[in-house]
Amino acid sequence: MASFNDDPDVYELSDHYDEDEINALEDTENLFDMATSAENQQKNQNTNNSGENMIVDTAADQNIAADVPDPSINIARLSALKDAVSSSQNRPFFCHQYLEEEEEEDTDVIDEDIFDDPDLTFSDQSKGDENKAWFRQPKKMPDWLYLYFRDTIRPMIQKRADGKAGTGLLRPPGYANAPYSFWVIPTDPAHYLYKGKLAPDILWRPRVFLWLPHFLVNKLHCPSCLTKTLEKNGPIPPRRITDIDDSFYVVTWQYYCRNGCKKCFNGWNPRLLNSLPRFIQLSFPAVLSRKGGLSHQVMTQLRVGNQHKMGPSGVRSLLFEMHTLRFNRIQLQYLESLFHIIRSAEMEDPKQPILPLFQRFHQFGDFADPKRYSGFVPTETYLSMMLNHEIEKDEEIANQHTSCLPPDHLAIDDSHKINKHIAKMDGIPIFGALWTCMNARYIRAQALTLTKSHDERYGSLIGIAQSAKEYGFEDPIIVFSDDPIKDKQLLHTAFPSLASGVVPPIASRGLDILKLPEQTEIHILNTLTLIDTRISALLLPLDEDPVASLCVSIDAEWNISRKIGVSLLQIAPHSMPNHIYIIPLHKFPQLSPALIRLFTNPRVFKVGSAVKGDFKRLRKQFAELSNHTTSTFNLIELKAYAIRCGIIARHESGALHMLAEKLLKKYLPKDDTLRKTDDWEHPNLSEDLKNYAALDVFASRLLFEKMSTMLPFMRVNPETPGGTRVAVLVQGGGDVAAYGVISPTQPAFVGDVRVSQPNNQRVVVDVHEVVRPSAAAVLHLSRTQHSRTSSGALTFGDLKRQAGSLPFQMVTPLSMLEFDIRDSNTSQDLTSSGHSTHPSPNPLISQPVTSVDPIPEDNIVEQESDANQQLFEDIDSMTLIEDLAAMDVNEEEHADLLALALQSQAIVDPDQGNNSFSVDSDILKNLERLVNAPPDENEIQTRIKKDLFHAFHMLPLPIHHALRGLFLGYLRDHLMRWDPAVRKSVDAICREKFKRSFDQMLLHNPRFIAARTPRYVPPPSVLVPALNYVFDTFGPALDAKTKQPLFSALAWKKAKAIVELARDGYLSDNQGVQLYEKMGVDQYGLQLYRCLRGTNKVEGGPHGDIYRKFGALHAGPRLTVNCLTDHRTWYNTQAFAKHFWNVDWNYHHSLSMTNRTSFLLNYLSDIVEGAQSYADWVNGDLYTKSKEKFGIVPFPESLRLRYCMDPFGPAAAKKFKLRPNDDWLRQRQQLALPVLPPITIAARKLFFKNVADFAAPSSQSQKGSINFERFTIWWNSTASKQASPDIFYVTPEVLAAYAKSWEKSNITAASKDLMSEKLTHLDESRSILAAQNAPFPSFITGSATLQQPEKGVLDLSTSVVPISISTSLAASAPIFPTPLLGMSTISSPIGSVPPPSNSPFNPHSHEQLQFPVIPPPPSPPQFLGNSDNSDAMDIDPILVSETMHMNSSTEPQASTSASVPTMSRRRQRLVPDGLRQREQRACRRCKTKGCIGSSDIMKCPQPCTNPCTICGQTMNCKGVDGGNMCSVTQTRITKRK
Secondary structure (H helix, E strand, O other), X not given: OOOOOOOOOOOOOHHHOOHHHHXXXXXXXXXXXXXXXXXXXXXXXXXXXXXXXXXXXXHHHHHHHHHOOOOHHHHHHHHHHXXXXXXXXXXXXXXXXXXXXXXXXXXXXXXXXXXXXXHHHHOOOOOOOOOOOOOOOOOOOOHHHHHHHHHHHHHHHEOOOOOOOOOOEOOOHHHHOOOOOOEEOXXXXXXXXXXXXXXXXXXXXXXXXXXXXXXXXXXXXXXXXXXXXXEEEEEOOOEEEEOOOOEEEEEEEEEEOOOOOOOEEEOOOHHHHHOOOHHXXXXXXXXXXXOOEEEHHHHHHHHHHHOOOOOHHHXXXXXXXXXHHHHHHHHHHHHHHHHHHHHHHHHHOOOXXXXXXXXXXXXXXXXXXXXXXXXXXXXXXXXXXXXXXXXXXXXXXXHHHHHOOOOOEEEEEEEOOHHHOOOEEOOEEOOOEEEEEEOOOOEEEEEEEOOOOOHHHHHHHHHHHHHHHHOOOOOOOEEXXXXXXXXXXXXXXHOHHHHOOOOOOHHHHOOEEOOOOOXXXXXXXXXXXXXXXXXXXXXXXXXXXXXXXXXXXEEEEOOOOOOOOOOEEEEEEOOOOOXXXXXXXXXXXOOOHHHHXXXXXXXXXXXXXXXXXXXXXXXXXXXXXXXXXXHHHOEEEHHHHHHHOOOOOOOOOOOHHHHHHHHHOEEOOOOHHHHOOOOOOOOOOOHHHHHHHHHHHHHHHHHHHHHHOOOOOOOOOOOOOOOOEEEEEOOOOOOEEEEEEEOOOOOOEEOOEEOOOOOOOEEEEEEEEEOOOOOEEEEEEOOOOOOOOOOOEEEHHHHHHHHOOOOEEEEEEHHHEEEOOOOOOOOOOOOOXXXXXXXXXXXXXXXXXXXXXXXXXXXXXXXXXXXXXXXXXXXXXXXXXXXXXXXXXXXXXXXXXXXXXXXXXXXXXXXXXXXXXXXXXXXXXXXXHHHHOOOOOOOOOOOEEEOXXXXXXXXXXXXXXXXXXXXXHHHHHHHOEEOHHHHHHHHHHHHHHHOOOHHHHHHHOHHHHHOOOOEEOOOXXXXXXXXXXXXXXXXXXXXXXXXXXXXXXXXXXXXXXXXXXXXXXXXXXOOOOOOEXXXXXXXXXXXXEEEOXXXXXXXXXXXXXXXXXXXXXXXXXXXXXXXXXXXXXXXXHHHHHHHHHOOXXXXXXXXXXXXXXXXXXXXXXXXXXXXXXXXXXXXXXXXXXXXXXXXXXXXXXXHHHHOOOOEOOHHHHHHOOOXXXXXXXXXXXXXXXOEOOOOOHHHHHHHHHHHHXXXXXXXXXXXXXXXXXXXXXXXXXXXXXHOOOOOOEOOHHHHHHHHHHHHHHHHHHHHHHHOHHHHHHHHHXXXXXXXXXXXXXXXXXXXXOOOOOOOOOOOOXXXXXXXXXXXXXXXXXXXXXXXXXXXXXXXXXXXXXXXXXXXXXXXXXXXXXXXXXXXXXXXXXHHXXXXXXXXXXXXXXXXXXXXXXXXXXXOOOOOHHHOOOOOOOOOOOOOOHHHOOOOOOEOOOOOOEOOHHHOOHHHOOOOOOOOOOOOOOOOXXXXXXXXXXXXXXXXXXXOOO
């Protein structure tokens, strides 16, 4: 490629480009179809040689075809025939089949080079050709538009057509004469039409933006070299830009760095734009892509619309609406002007022909007609792509602004509902949750997570911690979470200060901390010699006495990252209570002989909590133990031993700290930050870790010794006498299903169920009370095929119905019986948990409970569900008793209604004992004592808090239970305490303004109270007994209608969990932590507060905002992340305005512009005022760059190694060639392949082909599910080996979500197998009904028909005529030229614009418009003057207005015989002279015409009849006698109608 065309005057570039660059330039030629076909050339020639008239002379055309035997005529004729076929086919006006989607982007990667290189092939292509513009006509550009650029725009920018590159540039009028403007704006269609210019092409003309930046600077420097001056290299083809209601074109030149880097830069190149002064940069009106672009207005509409439920699809619909409206408006102007011409002529002489024969006006065309208007609206894909690139340019600024926000109060929450609607690929969600972290006001971090692992959240939290340290912020003082127990370790690792100064909640438990005695010695056995010496000494008594035994308490600890084996082993010999051994097993490849002997000796008993799990890990770690089973180690599991002793039930927790609380009455601290750490293998263990490890085995020894002193719990056995009261359990150790007695007679059979067995393990029970009718009676099988239980057994309710009444007999295994001890009197301490979960079999349990029948599932609200989160926005919503709140009653009736509701709808079981409504005075006195002086008021149990909303929505309560609302109200009042002083003032206002008390207003309008009254959650010592008291009171309360208690068995378990949360301090407020901020004063003078407590601000804030307003729902991951970036900016700016100023953010959301404005106002504060307005604005650009990541964050290294994924890098980018969006995703995840569900055909085949291999092992191990982790490891290894662009990485969660479709297909196939025989017959019947040989009715099919109404045609003579069909002319007739009708040239043919004159620009080309001339402007500033890189211009200093303001749009010229007469400057009279005489007015006082008072009322000779209504005077005031103005007060008098 030697040069860009064959013209020797064109500057040769081959010497300045290497071979690769030249090849790239040649390749770009294929991207732009600028080669003109023979058909287009012929059309251009015919167009240029055509006349001005609009009459189509068919005969003349035929003569030309016959006389000139030109072969190209056949091509033109073929084109004409195609046009005739097209015109003969009806096409609806709203069909845009010609829309130019070819000009859409075919790539999603926009590089800076695309703004330069592709256009090099167009530069100076048409030099020396006066019949062409400076570029070749594109295939999709209509003729009239090309001629517009040739005849109007080219003379404005080029001095002569045959000049060399860079020498023919003119200074356009907008750069030289006032008013200065970059824009060439065509004349408004109305101006053309009223002068009779009826050519549609001049009405279609677009705006043109002339971007010639070298005229605005002294020297245009190369953006690459920075010091070298650029030379002009010729104009380049215009670029079409889509605006709100039309398209405009950008025209610029190309610049060449001759003396430097030898590179070319187009005028719109981003690097060149950034090298200009910023005030000039801001004038560029568009965002460009490879072939087109969008205006800033459209881009703003895209970004704003996305925050208001309008995504790219909605914006495209808006653009279609605006563009087609503008088109139709111009079309109507054109048609209305024709209508005025024709209708006026008809009204003058109805018999005279309007037009000569065969004369027609030009068709205006449709919106997308490529030969006429050629309207264009980009596709949704293109708009999405442009939106992505625009937001990604601002992403760094948005991240920086977020990173500069302080992490004072944090609240973290995972939304598993939003992810179902965002970041999808082929309709399948990619991510498992949207994790958001907020401080007290703003979104502080956000990440789309693939797994439930905390590792994915850890990176974002560490980023917050690093930014806080970088910018001088304090660590958060409190964090709210929905699951604080699981999140505590994560948060303590990221922010260690959260764990400092924390004390266990001892006061709430009434317990002392379990500590190691002072005489206890901790020995670290870190060598094999020490191990053998110490352990051999322990085993010595066994060698001396053959019947001796040894008990040791054993526990193990390991690093959280360790997958196999243990790190430490702790041993506490019961024979040596003051010695504890810690052995770092991770240091040894094999066990010492003494340890092997300790483990395998049958006379050594190993005691511990979860000790079986510890030995399983030891077996995998050391080969010496692999041949041993756990049964050979003589292991004593503390939980199983406690169940055997009757201390706990099977379903209760047997954790070490729970057993210590029950038996030892001690609090065993279990700090997750110590347990879940990677410091267990550190060479020098810290004292905290040593103490933690030793305390576990010390507690195990104490517990075992305590249990050993207790008698085994007595259980029902074959010798238990008849008549003994028993409880029948659902399963061994489970909940109670029924109560009864052992039958005195034990028959051999009860119905079909055998009683007598060789092992005597069955017994007949007479059931007297059924508390769980839905429970299965496992030995009573159903005789029918269908059973109400999955086990095929009858339920207790079925047995009761079969018997007809109570009691009835049933057979049950002895393992499912326990003694009925419901009448046992057990003391209940105020600080115990108090509520019931299951009848305890042993008096050692301090929680007497009552078992209740569960509520039917369809009557229970699972209040942790997403649906119920919308019912309450804060905890105060619990105050409502829904039915009473909905009643339209006055406040005096509320108390009576409430009492009536309680009496009629709820009853209390009289047998509930201490759970009745009677008040225990001792409990109340103790509670009052704790409230007045809480022992733990100044203690901080934890800085990680549970959200109150989620804590109390853990309770599954019956929806229609009569006491549900009342319970929630009491629960609120026992949970939180109102500020007494504020409550008193609010109560006074409520009584004065609303005639209601505080409590009545709370019932009527809880939001009013909540916004004005702060609340305080007391410490655990107060909160625990208060909650227990409410639960014990309301839990067993029965509904009078359903006879069901408020709490089911599940609700009791949840209530116990809530009490434990309160006991550990997760619900109480910490001293010194601000949880309410003032936000102004209401109209009553009451202070308003905003609550900062909990995670509701996350769910109801950004998460709810995204779900309600997000315009990118169901979009791909890239658009989702970018829209989340924009949403974060919108949300934080709105929060800034609301929290600090209590106003809305009514401003734009461009952080870059706001930051720049803030900086400049502060920099120029000594000469320009205004910096005070930005005093509180956080300008992130003033601080060091943050490293925080948002949206899709890098995949954690630990999970990457675990799931066998390769990291991203140059080698991975070369090995795996991916599509642009997939490449973007893997770079964000920092993986060789992105994590995506099986969305491609190859991935789906891989899944369905291999999923069965990982389901079979699971079935064999009776797990009943697929081993997704093994499947994931195999999948990712396969993807790395195959290097296919269609198979990506996965996670277990991704595979599990996709496996649902596989499971559904399996169920479908199995269901078909069950009815295969019937399906065979159905196939036969379907074949018969298909009737292949029978004729099909012909009337079934047909073409679509459109019918117009046949009746009801409007009678124009009697009806009001709609404006759309009116034939009336306007009252003011337009000014049309006189010789308009019957002329040979009514309008010029489309595109027939005369060539320019010899002068490069004719300043008087629009002289016929008769616009006033404008004098030349003063001398321009120095930077606008003649510079080194600007050409001299020979332009007439006197320019007409349209040249500079209407932008020199050359009008089509009429022929001499039909030239439009020039408009006279003389003012025309619109009213005939005979009617211009105004009728004389009468005086308003004397009613006489000709009276002098008609012009001045005070000169009327008659006396005043009505004084002025303002001043009351009768003289010297023009307001008398009904005047309009009082002369004394200068006040206008308003008259009443």
